[in-house]
Amino acid sequence: MHIKETPAEPGHAPGGGIGFAGELEGPLHRMEDVVKRTGLTPRAIRYYEEVGLLTAASRTAGGFRLFTEADVALLQRIKELQTLLGFSLAEIKETLRIDAVRAEIRQAYEQATDARTRLGLLDRAEPVLHSQLALIDERVGRLTQLRTEYAERLARLRTLREQIRTGDATEPAR
Amino acid sequence: MHIKETPAEPGHAPGGGIGFAGELEGPLHRMEDVVKRTGLTPRAIRYYEEVGLLTAASRTAGGFRLFTEADVALLQRIKELQTLLGFSLAEIKETLRIDAVRAEIRQAYEQATDARTRLGLLDRAEPVLHSQLALIDERVGRLTQLRTEYAERLARLRTLREQIRTGDATEPAR
DNA sequence: ATCATCTTTGACGTTTACGGAAGAGTATGG
DNA sequence: CCATACTCTTCCGTAAACGTCAAAGATGAT
Numbered sequence: 001m002h003i004k005e006t007p008a009e010p011g012h013a014p015g016g017g018i019g020f021a022g023e024l025e026g027p028l029h030r031m032e033d034v035v036k037r038t039g040l041t042p043r044a045i046r047y048y049e050e051v052g053l054l055t056a057a058s059r060t061a062g063g064f065r066l067f068t069e070a071d072v073a074l075l076q077r078i079k080e081l082q083t084l085l086g087f088s089l090a091e092i093k094e095t096l097r098i099d100a101v102r103a104e105i106r107q108a109y110e111q112a113t114d115a116r117t118r119l120g121l122l123d124r125a126e127p128v129l130h131s132q133l134a135l136i137d138e139r140v141g142r143l144t145q146l147r148t149e150y151a152e153r154l155a156r157l158r159t160l161r162e163q164i165r166t167g168d169a170t171e172p173a174r
Numbered sequence: 175m176h177i178k179e180t181p182a183e184p185g186h187a188p189g190g191g192i193g194f195a196g197e198l199e200g201p202l203h204r205m206e207d208v209v210k211r212t213g214l215t216p217r218a219i220r221y222y223e224e225v226g227l228l229t230a231a232s233r234t235a236g237g238f239r240l241f242t243e244a245d246v247a248l249l250q251r252i253k254e255l256q257t258l259l260g261f262s263l264a265e266i267k268e269t270l271r272i273d274a275v276r277a278e279i280r281q282a283y284e285q286a287t288d289a290r291t292r293l294g295l296l297d298r299a300e301p302v303l304h305s306q307l308a309l310i311d312e313r314v315g316r317l318t319q320l321r322t323e324y325a326e327r328l329a330r331l332r333t334l335r336e337q338i339r340t341g342d343a344t345e346p347a348r
Numbered sequence: 349a350t351c352a353t354c355t356t357t358g359a360c361g362t363t364t365a366c367g368g369a370a371g372a373g374t375a376t377g378g
Numbered sequence: 379c380c381a382t383a384c385t386c387t388t389c390c391g392t393a394a395a396c397g398t399c400a401a402a403g404a405t406g407a408t
Contacts, residue, residue: 204375215366217367218365218366221366234375235374236373236374237373238374238375262364263364263365
């Protein structure tokens with residue numbers, strides 16, 4: 001599954017030269033670039049690969065990792081799921097697995113296996129998507145509520161300040 | 175700051191008897207009650223105190239912690255911020271610190287010194303509230319965006335399933 | 349060929365947020 | 379007074395998610 005091995009062309013002018021027809025999988029990026037684009041550290045990226053969040057990247061003849069554009073996107077997604085939703089890597093892995101199933105289904109759909117299998121996959125994928133959507137909704141709800149609180153506080157604070165500024169103090173004199 | 179030391183009346187009938195006039199700070203709760211009401215563990219609660227999320231609770235003569243109703247509310251808040259918003263304890267601490275500052279300013283305001291002092295306090299409080307609001311807004315924004323993605327995926331997944339169910343395959347025949 | 353960077357694989361260290369057990373003391377119904 | 383249940387502090391352990399060297403090799407530019 002997944003043919004992805006040491007390619008022949010590692011470097012290929014990274015910075016302006018748009019390769020003419022002939023490339024099959026787009027440009028590949030070295031660790032440094034990916035680090036810059038994702039804001040992650042090399043260690044983190046390697047760790048993600050280690051725990052199976054990414055399929056092992058292809059390598060140069062010397063052993064340097066080469067990431068595809070899809071890898072970069074995946075890493076950005078991972079970071080978002082982590083920081084925005086507070087997902088653990090395990091949860092993220094599950095999420096990505098669902099995505100993979102979705103992609104598989106799309107492919108399988110086109111390559112048509114049997115309907116029962118596809119339905120089974122869909123049925124398993126849906127509740128997970130559902131629960132995640134629910135989780136997002138709940139979080140948005142709570143955050144919105146919290147936001148309202150803070151906004152009200154800010155408003156009151158400003159009102160107070162204005163009152164003081166206009167000399168409209170609670171106790172004018174004694 | 176904060177007068178809060180070993181009180182004289184620890185037990186005082188916890189479960190039905192509403193104390194008549196005379197209590198100044200409401201009923202105090204033992205660890206077990208707090209645990210039941212918050213769903214937290216004693217260890218976690220002690221840990222929160224240890225890292226300064228709560229001001230150290232008062233104690234019985236023997237050293238048992240006694241929590242106020244405010245403590246319980248705070249613990250519930252902590253749990254919410256943690257599980258629902260995915261805040262780290264550090265972030266929660268910061269949030270609570272802001273709240274404390276706000277409360278302090280409110281007190282100072284009510285105890286009214288001169289107008290200049292009050293204005294100064296308000297001016298210092300505002301940017302903090304502002305940044306908190308901005309943080310929440312950003313989070314809500316990203317979450318909403320993520321939500322849209324998920325909703326779309328779910329919709330597509332359902333569409334696919336329906337297509338399969340109705341036998342509406344891509345290739346009807348060859 | 350050579351130097352300055354990068355990258356790799358270990359391997360061990362660190363932080364966060366508690367869990368769990370030990371040993372001792374406290375609270376309380378009977 | 380006593381048994382039983384709770385609680386205290388202390389200290390060690392842990393799982394997750396990397397951080398941080400170290401030693402060695404790989405790349406790219408000069």
